[in-house]
Amino acid sequence: MIVATAPGRCGVLGNPTDMYGGSVISCSLSERATCTLTDSDSLILEADNGESQVIHALADLEPSAEFPRLDLAKAVLKGMGIVPGTVGFHLTTSTEIPMQAGLAGSTALMAAVYGAVSKKIGRVEHKHAIAAAIRKIEYEILGVICGFQDQHMAVFGGLNYMDFRDKGSHIAMDAQPYATVEPLIELVPQPLPFVLAHTGVKHHSGAAHKPVRQRWLDNDPEVRELYDNVVPRLARNGKKAILEGDWETIAALMNQNQEVQFRLGASGAAVDKLVEVALANGAIGAKLAGAGQGGTVLCLTFEPERTIAALKEAGAGRIIRPVPSQGLTVTQE
Structure with missing residues (x-):
């Protein structure tokens, strides 16, 4: 069994300039999102509200009005290039973070899914690359207008000063530098x-x-x-x-x-x-x-x-x- 967790966050200062190449101070929360992977011959997604779906084909990874709580996990699998039929596991998500509350609950859940699936398929990346990958999924696949604070806090945690100079949705992803993440917690x-x-x-x-x-x-x-x-x-x-x-x-x-x-x-x-x-x-x-x-x-x-x-x-x-x-x-x- 693989268990991945990621925290919510609250913006202390500077938000929303993480969308505009600015600087922020942000604090993670003890409340976390969790993704659990267990062995299965099929690819099964399940949310803590009881929604469950067997994924047979790529079309099943598209957003669904029938299973809306599975959309975030589907987007992560799609963004990671997971092909149904080539891999099997039972993926379950749950969260302690209030959703749609301005506390990055959705991003934390996506980070937990990304971390668990990465472990399953043997993908190893540094924290900046993970944050960038999650943000790309959120922006390009889900179409969310978002900055960079949420993904970095979900991955790095703590209490941080972060500088997003030369980063923004109006700049090509491969032309953007990594953010500066300075821990303040200690x-x-x-x-x-x-x-x-x-x-x-x-x-x-x-x-x-x-x-x-x-x-x-x-x-x-x-x-x-x-x-x-x-x-x-x-x-x-x-x-x-x-x-x-x-x-x-x-x-x-x-x-x-x-x-x-x-x-x-x-x-x-x-x-x-x-x-x-x-x-x-x-x-x-x-x-x-x-x-x-x-x-x-x-x-x-x-x-x-x-x-x-x-x-x-x-x-x-x-x-x-x-x-x-x-x-x-x-x-x-």
């Missing part, structure tokens, strides 16, 4: 003063990113200035602050990041409501943790009980305390 005291609150509004990150991204592609001067210059500097300045334990500065930078997203209409009413509630109840910083238009809010608070109680009263769904965890793991029994 230099930052735990526990981190963060709380995550899900708005209860599910979203598709590609749909959330699309309107502002089109403005960026159209060379809108406001979007270009904010995403090319202003927001990436927040993460670069945040690196110094977080290493010095200057949480007040981190909070101020988070608030600036959120103000940019609000200004561009990329935040959303549900996010804005929880941000306001958090800041009025003990939090000194609050921002969206992912793409926006729903999803999850990240709060920096030294009064977590007070902040959490207010968020729940305001209608927040699941509450998570971010605990950085390792990236993609693969074990074989």
Whole structure:
């Protein structure tokens, strides 16, 4: 049996400039997605909601309205060049990460599938290559408008400063350098003063990113200035602050990041409501943790009980305390 797991993540600073060659600080979660492979003569896919399908031909790897929870695993198999009939195993997926919540749950699940199948077929790659392969599948096969933060956090894990200079969907994949991933976790005291609150509004990150991204592609001067210059500097300045334990500065930078997203209409009413509630109840910083238009809010608070109680009263769904965890793991029994 092969078991692979990968973590979710929350964007601390700089998002969404990982789509635009920018810089971010991101924290992995203890919540993880899991893929288990057991021996089988057939190629069988199964999700934790009970959906199950035997894959007989390449056509079976296309998205299906009948088995939507299997679409991510199918995309990974397709992207890895797996040919039905030439390999057999029973692949099962499950997750602890809220899906469509701005916490990279889909990417974590894809990373777990990629890791497990790679082990099965004997594919060995370094972490940067794995992150690049997962991102290519997400962007080219699933057609998701996405950056590079999610895939790198699923693979590397931890608490990282990441620089995506000269990377972007508008640049050919083979012309892009690898990202710079700088681990911060060993230099930052735990526990981190963060709380995550899900708005209860599910979203598709590609749909959330699309309107502002089109403005960026159209060379809108406001979007270009904010995403090319202003927001990436927040993460670069945040690196110094977080290493010095200057949480007040981190909070101020988070608030600036959120103000940019609000200004561009990329935040959303549900996010804005929880941000306001958090800041009025003990939090000194609050921002969206992912793409926006729903999803999850990240709060920096030294009064977590007070902040959490207010968020729940305001209608927040699941509450998570971010605990950085390792990236993609693969074990074989």
